[in-house]
């Protein structure tokens with residue numbers, strides 16, 4: 120089921136047609152407050168009022184012209200300005216291909232550089248999402264370049280990739296901010312762990328290593344997962360190593376396990392919700408269904424009156 124859903128996520132014919140189906144549009148509301156930034160801001164305000172940090176991501180990937188990247192960057196500058204009027208800044212999390220990584224790496228770097236500068240001015244952070252495996256090297260290179268001149272930049276790394284432990288060791292030298300996720304793409308066994316037990320073990324090892332660096336003020340760690348049991352296991356190991364709980368941020372996606380995130384927040388873990396919005400939600404939504412095929416039943420139920 121996961122493989123089929125991830126194939127559907129990549130299929131251009133389905134990408135053009137499925138988002139027009141009313142029942143799918145209703146189902147996507149579970150993970151997305153709406154297509155407009157105004158919908159995302161409304162959801163963010165409610166979450167911020169409860170003390171959560173917020174990350175924004177505008178959905179869309181793999182642009183065809185660099186002019187489209189200019190529009191995306193302008194949008195994120197507006198989001199950073201919006202954050203000024205709030206008690207806490209809105210952090211932004213961007214796919215490098217949305218800023219033109221496939222087309223022009225220098226232009227992409229220039230956009231990231233300006234966004235990171237603007238984020239610093241408003242006390243916010245600029246995060247790079249991680250996409251499929253062909254993008255890992257260029258995204259890490261982009262991050263290293265940005266990190267050379269910015270303190271407020273973070274990168275997402277995927278625990279299912281066999282290379283990630285080595286990438287983390289290399290990045291720890293530059294005092295990184297890392298959001299660790301399990302990984303959402305369909306990667307071959309040659310480069311990725313495929314069994315949940317292996318992915319979880321990789322996640323735990325890498326997370327504890329970053330947590331120890333965070334304890335010494337040499338990293339920021341975001342546990343980007345809804346796997347609360349795994350968060351608790353990591354917390355046990357990290358706390359034994361003297362890592363204070365406030366160094367173990369938990370980042371979850373809007374609409375998924377929100378009560379569990381609130382519980383962790385009450386226990387002293389800094390909690391962040393990543394709010395996604397925008398018109399181009401189809402591949403992103405299909406990846407969410409692939410993570411938990413039971414969500415397909417929820418989507419199909421939307422056909423009923």
Ligand SMILES: Cc1cc2nc3c(=O)[nH]c(=O)nc-3n(C[C@H](O)[C@H](O)[C@H](O)COP(=O)(O)OP(=O)(O)OC[C@H]3O[C@@H](n4cnc5c(N)ncnc54)[C@H](O)[C@@H]3O)c2cc1C
Nearest residue numbers: 248249275300301302303343344345346370371372407410
């Ligand atoms: C803040 C954040 C940012 C992310 N950024 C990226 C990124 O840049 N690149 C990338 O490749 N991936 C990204 N991801 C997705 C990630 O890689 C996983 O695909 C996703 O988080 C599912 O794995 P899990 O860690 O929640 O663990 P799982 O083992 O898949 O799930 C743990 C439990 O969480 C619940 N759960 C998980 N997913 C869902 C869902 N969709 N619906 C309902 N319940 C669910 C289930 O109850 C499940 O038992 C991000 C995830 C988060 C939370």
